[in-house]
Amino acid sequence: MTHSALDRGDPAPGGGDAPQPGLASGPVPDPPAARTALPVRKKKKSFLPYGLVLPAALLELLIHIGPMLLGVWIAFISLTQLNLTNWLNAPFVGLQNFVNGLNPESTIGQAFFSTVGRTLLYTVTVVGFSWVLGMAGAVFLSSNFKGRAILRTFFLVPYALPAYVGTIAWAFMFNQRDGAVNQILVDTLHLFGDERPFWLLGQNSFGAMIVVNVWQLWPFAFLMLMAALQTVPADVYEAASIDGASLWQQFRSITLPMVRPANGVLLLVMSLWTFNQFNIPFVLFGAASPKEATLVSPLIYQNSFGSWNFGLGGAMSVLLLIALFIASFFYIRMVLPKGADND
Amino acid sequence: MIETRNFRILRNIVLTILSLWVAVPLYVVVSTSLKPLKDVSGLFQWIPDELTASPYFDIWTTVPLAKYFQNSLIITVAATVCSVTVAVLAAYAVARLQFRGRRAFSLTVLSTQMFPGILFLLPLYLIFTQIRNVTGLQLQGSYLGLIITYMTFTLPFAIWMLTGYFAAIPKELEEASMIDGTGRMGALFRVILPVAKPGIIAVAVYSFISAWGEVLFASVLTNEATKTLSLGLKSYASESDVFWNQLMAASVVVSLPVLIGFILVQKHLVAGLSAGAVK
Numbered sequence: 001m002t003h004s005a006l007d008r009g010d011p012a013p014g015g016g017d018a019p020q021p022g023l024a025s026g027p028v029p030d031p032p033a034a035r036t037a038l039p040v041r042k043k044k045k046s047f048l049p050y051g052l053v054l055p056a057a058l059l060e061l062l063i064h065i066g067p068m069l070l071g072v073w074i075a076f077i078s079l080t081q082l083n084l085t086n087w088l089n090a091p092f093v094g095l096q097n098f099v100n101g102l103n104p105e106s107t108i109g110q111a112f113f114s115t116v117g118r119t120l121l122y123t124v125t126v127v128g129f130s131w132v133l134g135m136a137g138a139v140f141l142s143s144n145f146k147g148r149a150i151l152r153t154f155f156l157v158p159y160a161l162p163a164y165v166g167t168i169a170w171a172f173m174f175n176q177r178d179g180a181v182n183q184i185l186v187d188t189l190h191l192f193g194d195e196r197p198f199w200l201l202g203q204n205s206f207g208a209m210i211v212v213n214v215w216q217l218w219p220f221a222f223l224m225l226m227a228a229l230q231t232v233p234a235d236v237y238e239a240a241s242i243d244g245a246s247l248w249q250q251f252r253s254i255t256l257p258m259v260r261p262a263n264g265v266l267l268l269v270m271s272l273w274t275f276n277q278f279n280i281p282f283v284l285f286g287a288a289s290p291k292e293a294t295l296v297s298p299l300i301y302q303n304s305f306g307s308w309n310f311g312l313g314g315a316m317s318v319l320l321l322i323a324l325f326i327a328s329f330f331y332i333r334m335v336l337p338k339g340a341d342n343d
Numbered sequence: 344m345i346e347t348r349n350f351r352i353l354r355n356i357v358l359t360i361l362s363l364w365v366a367v368p369l370y371v372v373v374s375t376s377l378k379p380l381k382d383v384s385g386l387f388q389w390i391p392d393e394l395t396a397s398p399y400f401d402i403w404t405t406v407p408l409a410k411y412f413q414n415s416l417i418i419t420v421a422a423t424v425c426s427v428t429v430a431v432l433a434a435y436a437v438a439r440l441q442f443r444g445r446r447a448f449s450l451t452v453l454s455t456q457m458f459p460g461i462l463f464l465l466p467l468y469l470i471f472t473q474i475r476n477v478t479g480l481q482l483q484g485s486y487l488g489l490i491i492t493y494m495t496f497t498l499p500f501a502i503w504m505l506t507g508y509f510a511a512i513p514k515e516l517e518e519a520s521m522i523d524g525t526g527r528m529g530a531l532f533r534v535i536l537p538v539a540k541p542g543i544i545a546v547a548v549y550s551f552i553s554a555w556g557e558v559l560f561a562s563v564l565t566n567e568a569t570k571t572l573s574l575g576l577k578s579y580a581s582e583s584d585v586f587w588n589q590l591m592a593a594s595v596v597v598s599l600p601v602l603i604g605f606i607l608v609q610k611h612l613v614a615g616l617s618a619g620a621v622k
Contacts, residue, residue, distance in 0.1 A: 048527055049442035056433035056502060057448060063495045064455040067466035074465060085476070087469050137361050140354040143346055151358060153606055158365055160605035162556035164573045165594045169368040172375065172587055173387075180371055180387040187386075215368065227613055247350055269457075276459035279558045287562075297461045297559075304465050305563055317462050324462075328454035335453065 068321065074314035081308040097311035101303075102319070111291075112299070112316060119296045122210065123274045129214045130270060134221025139255060141222075142229045152226070159219035167283040170212040174199035174284075200285060205293040212280050217270060228262035229255065264334045272327060296320060376591035383587040398592035402579075405589055408596075411575030417486055418571060419554040422493035426501045427547045434505035435531055439514075449506070456499035460559045463495050468563065484566035492560040497550040504549070504615045508542035509535065545611035548604045555601050572597050 075097055077090040103109040141152055158166055173180040177196045185191045199208045232254065240250050278297040281289045287306055289298050300320070304313030375383055377394045402408050436442065437449055471482035482488035516538065517530035525533055536543070561571045576597070579590040605612070 046440075046442075049436040049440040049445070052432040052436035052440070053442075053444075053448060055429045056452075056498070059429060059494060059498055060448075060451055060455065063463065063467070063491060063498070064458070065451070067463045067470065067495075068458075070466040070469060071462055074469070084469075085472055087472065133361065133364075136357050140357050143350070143354065145354075151362065153609065155361065155365060156605070156609060157369065157602065160552065160602050161598050162552075162573065162601060164556060164558055164576065165372075165598050166368065168576065168590065168594055169372045172591070173368060173371055175387075178384075178386045180367070180389075183387045183389075215364070223613055223616065227616075241347070247347070247353070272457050276461070278459065278461060279556070282558055282562065297459055300461050301464075301559070310465060313465060317465070321458070321462060324458055325454070328457050331457060332450060332453055336449070 071314060071317050071321065074310060075318045076314075077311065079310035079314070084308075084310070093311070097315040101309075101312035101315050108312065111294075115294050115296055115299045118206070118294070119275055122206070122213075122277075122295060123271050125210050126213045126217060126274045127267060127270045129210070130218040130221045131267065133214065133218040134223075134225050135259075137218075137222040138225035138229050139251065141226060142232075155222055156219045158216050159223070161216075163216060163279040164283045166216050167212055167280050170208070170215065171200065171284050174208050201290055203292050205285065205290045209280055209284060209293050212284060213274060213277060216280070217274065221266060221270065224262060224266045225259055228259040232258045265331070268327065268331050268334065272324070272331075372591045372594055375588055376595050378588050380586065380588055398586075398588040399596070401586075402589045402593045402596065405586060406575060406578040408572075408575065408593060411570055411572045412597075414486075414565075414569050414575075415555060415571040415573075418489045418493060418569075419551055421486070421490045422497050422554050423547050423550045425490065426494050426497040426550055427505075427543060430498060430501035430505050430546070431536070431543065434502050435509055435535065437502070438506045438509035439517075440527075452499045452502045455495075456503055460492075460495060460557075463492070464559060464563060467492055467495075471564075483564055484569055486569060488564055489560060489569065489571075492564060493554045493557060496557075497554055500553070501546050501550055504546045505539070505543065507615060508539050508546075512538055541608075541611045542615055545608040545615055548608045549612055552601045552605060555597075 076092060076094060077087075078093045078096070079087055079090045083090045100106070101108050102112055104113060137155055141148055141155075175181075177198075179199070181199060182196045186196050197204055199205065236254055237250055240254060245253070275295075276297050277295055278301065281293065281295055281298045282301075285293065288302055289295070294302070296316070300313045300316050303309045303316065371387075374389075374391055376398055377396065378388075378391050379393055379395050379397070382388065382392055433448075437445060468483065471488055474480055474482055482491070512535060517527075517534050520530040520534040521527065556573065557571070558573045561573050565571060565574060576590060576593055579586045579593065
């Protein structure tokens, strides 16, 4: 930011002695401040930035920082529905919650670790499919043809719908024996013989949940990849095709490298959303997912508000928190421009 | 890419598949919403035998949909307005002013944006409990409580997006205004805000959409009187029956406001999202 200001400041024809670019020069000069003069800086000390940030900072403290610290505290106390209303006096139990809940030997611990594994598999699958579909849409909608603008908007509809509406629609389609999915798969395509599989119970529920999530998520990949592709000048492709590059070669050696910078953040953001997914299972299955389809967020929810095992939910939250801090470290490295480091 | 014949054929195939993939669930929703109840319980029919608009009238009496609508509207609008107002000030400071703690502040905003609601739900619940114990103020099940919790996701998003918009506005604009003697705040309100208006509206609409679709906080922190649409729609399913046609009609009604808003601002939204998230 600072750099661009300087770059722009120099050649700008702003007139001979226009104020030097940068922030030090208040246009309403304030001589006393300048004269009392700290040796190097003559910047007037201003409370304005703090005043502007204060409301946001207080809110951040109230809705994020405070709750996060409290969340860590919960993991170390014994909190049950009995002392929920009087939680300040809940007994401190140290690492007991972690030991009880996350012991790989115990059933709860096994459930936890298999949930984490399942959520990772879920994330990779959902993000992978969403990326491929988004890329396909972006590549073909980057060319000009009639109806392009309409399709572009249409593809975004699943993303714009309230998440629970899309999920309800799919719940209806996956609906037990008579839903649209079985109608297509069993009655039209004659898969599964005479069977009409249940999609929202047992093993199949995991796949059903993936389908719903991809349906809702892929437009985001599409949106971001479209934006990234718009920066590719058309004549690069022209040159390539004159040199005889096939469509696939053009895709591999022009399109893919061009979206590389966008991909990092896109994939990370989509992975985080998917890993933390709560809405889809909650609407699709209700408060308790089938055990084959339980993800991390719903598991914490179930432990906390289903079986009132808050300590366990807290311990799992802490682990999730740590994982997210690590992920956000990488996210921030990718998102924040390097120049922002030095102020 | 270059539009060879192969490219066009491939394009038609891919875009047809993608369109069907998007369209089928939407078609199922809309067509089901126009069927009489007797036609929605059995095997799914792609071509309705009979069309009726009555589900669109019945939805209001089967469950208190208008009440849910009102609840969602109050909570969502309030969370959006609060977030955007607070975010405009903070984002301007972050985008334009140097101050100690600026980086720490942006890092906090940026990282909390990625944390899921489940991490804040129980702690906020406990904080609300404590507030009730001490002051008697009931936040569980109240509008205020939900508005606060909804800001856990609308606020960081708004700050982050608006910072991007403000940073993209040429500095010369406000410098000119400050030379005219408006001062910083004058420049912000008279120059920056009007220029950034499309961006601010896009951020507001997006915050509105995400709050409108919220499920988690609503599932724990609402009661009968403050239930939002995301939970209210469940009431179309009773123990024995699901009024699928009405559920679908209600889904259409609930989706229309956000869909229209999204389509109106999508251009600015894409610009902001891709500037903010994908550099």
